[in-house]
Amino acid sequence: MPAQVITLTSGKGGVGKTTAVANLAVALASSGTKVVCIDGDIGLRNLDVILGLENRIVYDIVDVIEGRCRLKQAMIRDKKLTDLYLIPAAQTRDKNAVSASDMIRLAKDLRNECEYVLIDSPAGIERGFRNAIAGADRVIVVTNPEISAVRDADRVIGILEAEGKGPASLIINRLNPTLVRNKDMLSPEDVLDLLAIDLIGIVPEDENVLVGSNRGAPVALDQKSRAGQAFRNIARRLKGETVPFIDWESQGGFWERLQRLTGRK
Amino acid sequence: MSFLDKLFGRKTSADSAKERLQLVLIHDRTDLTPAELDSLRDDLIATISRHVSIDAHNVQIDVEHDGRSQRLVADIPLKAVTRRRSRRTK
Numbered sequence: 001m002p003a004q005v006i007t008l009t010s011g012k013g014g015v016g017k018t019t020a021v022a023n024l025a026v027a028l029a030s031s032g033t034k035v036v037c038i039d040g041d042i043g044l045r046n047l048d049v050i051l052g053l054e055n056r057i058v059y060d061i062v063d064v065i066e067g068r069c070r071l072k073q074a075m076i077r078d079k080k081l082t083d084l085y086l087i088p089a090a091q092t093r094d095k096n097a098v099s100a101s102d103m104i105r106l107a108k109d110l111r112n113e114c115e116y117v118l119i120d121s122p123a124g125i126e127r128g129f130r131n132a133i134a135g136a137d138r139v140i141v142v143t144n145p146e147i148s149a150v151r152d153a154d155r156v157i158g159i160l161e162a163e164g165k166g167p168a169s170l171i172i173n174r175l176n177p178t179l180v181r182n183k184d185m186l187s188p189e190d191v192l193d194l195l196a197i198d199l200i201g202i203v204p205e206d207e208n209v210l211v212g213s214n215r216g217a218p219v220a221l222d223q224k225s226r227a228g229q230a231f232r233n234i235a236r237r238l239k240g241e242t243v244p245f246i247d248w249e250s251q252g253g254f255w256e257r258l259q260r261l262t263g264r265k
Numbered sequence: 266m267s268f269l270d271k272l273f274g275r276k277t278s279a280d281s282a283k284e285r286l287q288l289v290l291i292h293d294r295t296d297l298t299p300a301e302l303d304s305l306r307d308d309l310i311a312t313i314s315r316h317v318s319i320d321a322h323n324v325q326i327d328v329e330h331d332g333r334s335q336r337l338v339a340d341i342p343l344k345a346v347t348r349r350r351s352r353r354t355k
Contacts, residue, residue, distance in 0.1 A: 147282045154290050161333070183277030190283045194290060196332040 002111040006118050006238070007040075007136035008171075011152030013123030015144045016173040019209060020231070021120040022050040023220040027235035029084035030221065034114040036075060038106070039089035040132035041122040042098055048088045052216020053078065062090035062097045064106065071109055085114070095127060100134035107135030116238070125159055133160065139168045140200060145175055145186040154195055169200040171234065176205045177248040187249070201234035203227050204248045291328045295335050302326065309339065318344040 008017050008024075018041075025037045038061065039047035048054040059074040064087065078084035087106075090097060103119075110117045121132030133139055139160050143153035153170070160166045172188050179185035186194075188202050206227035212219040219228035220235070226248075233243045292298055297305075306326045313319055325340040 147286055150286055151289060151293065155293060157333070158294060180279070183279045186279050186282050186286075190279065194283065194286050196330075 001115070003036075003114045003117050004138060005107045005111070005136050006116065006138045006140060007121055007133050008118065008140045008142055009121035009129060009132060009156055010123060010142045010149070011125060011156040012143075012149045015142050015149050016203075016209075017123075017142050018046050018050050018120050019213065019218070020140075020142050020171055020173060020203075021047060021118050022218045023228070023231035024235050024238065025051070025084055025116075025118050026081065026218045027220040027232045028116055028238070029078065029081040031235070032083060033116060033239070034083040034085075035116045035118060036085045036087060036110050036114045037118040037120065038087045040103075040119050040128060042089050042095045042128060043091065044122065045089040045091045047120050048076075048086060049216060050213050050218065051078065051084075051086055053086050053088075054216075057088050060088045060090040061106070065098060065102045071106075071113070075113075083114075098131050100131050103131045104135040125156060129156075133163065133165050136165060139165050140171055141168045141195075141197070142171045142173050143191065143195075144173055145180070145188070145191055147186075150186065150191055150194055157195060157197055167197060169198045170195060171201045171203065172199070173203045174205045175202050175248055180249050199245070200237050201230055202245060202248060203230040203234075287330075291330065291335060294330075294333075295328060297328065302328070309341075313341060318346075320344050 008021050010017050018039075021037055025035045028035045037047060037051075039045055040061075041047075042062070045060075048057060053076050056076045059069040061074065063069045064071055064074045074087050075085040076088065078086070107117060107119075119132050119136065122128035141153050141156055141160075143149045157166070157168055160168050170192070172191055175188065176185055180187045188199070192199055204226050206219065206225055208219045208222055208225040209227050212222065212225075212228075218231075219225040220231040222228045230246065233246070236243045306324060309326065310319065310321050310324055314321070320342040323342050327338050328335050329338050330336075
């Protein structure tokens with residue numbers, strides 16, 4: 001079966017697109033699904049360090065497009081997961097090196113190589129974003145429960161609809177259940193009410209994400225991490241499984257609950 | 266949100282965020298600024314007033330959203346017709 005091409009985008013930068021791509025790729029690959037992820041952020045390469053593959057790069061996406069190497073030569077295989085590959089972004093070249101038709105062709109060539117292609121889009125709504133969505137069968141918008149991120153997500157969702165790439169689905173990343181309980185953070189219901197698109201996952205804020213990035217080992221590999229669990233669930237939903245959503249707000253230890261009861265938190 | 270805020274029922278910051286976003290998204294999605302909405306309202310009042318007498322002070326024009334689509338909703342109260350009554354008093 002040809003691969004499904006999925007692009008993750010957000011509008012606003014820093015909401016966790018790259019982390020989400022890395023974790024979904026790891027979660028899919030560790031369950032035996034062959035995944036190729038593409039760093040679409042030309043000039044600001046980062047997916048390689050999040051996956052811990054920065055030392056293995058020989059060729060990049062621009063080398064493939066300009067014919068300096070074969071597609072398979074630019075696909076870096078993961079150190080541990082044999083089903084995970086990365087095509088890194090070019091770091092030194094200008095952003096005009098890649099066009100939308102290049103991305104469509106690349107996506108087409110990759111369809112027979114794997115089961116999923118995950119594309120990490122750059123922030124913004126300019127050329128890099130348009131390139132990243134050009135070859136996509138499906139687009140996932142990543143946002144944080146935060147006023148500017150939700151606003152930018154709405155702009156992106158509008159553009160995706162206009163471009164015929166909708167309906168997009170939504171990942172709410174870095175949800176802080178304590179803040180939501182105290183009504184100091186938009187709840188998932190609020191965000192869904194505002195954006196009116198389908199939810200595919202809620203990822204709670206988790207220090208382990210940073211630890212994983214530091215080590216180049218995404219948290220989806222960490223069985224104890226809450227964010228890792230959330231990403232593994234999203235990966236299963238991508239494959240068509242029905243996985244119930246975890247109610248993060250009702251989680252929390254005894255002290256947290258006691259503090260909530262006394263109104264101290 | 267502090268204990269006192271909760272005690273006095275002050276609006277939560279999440280509620281403020283949601284309300285502000287609702288307004289800003291309407292403008293982002295429709296390219297309709299509050300000033301343009303006001304001028305649209307004035308034009309509508311002027312046009313409708315040429316045909317029927319309306320209560321211009323209580324005209325309400327809002328953009329509502331239904332999923333991802335927007336609609337302009339106008340509530341225009343008509344003034345009671347005084348003609349008949351004035352005839353009777355004559």
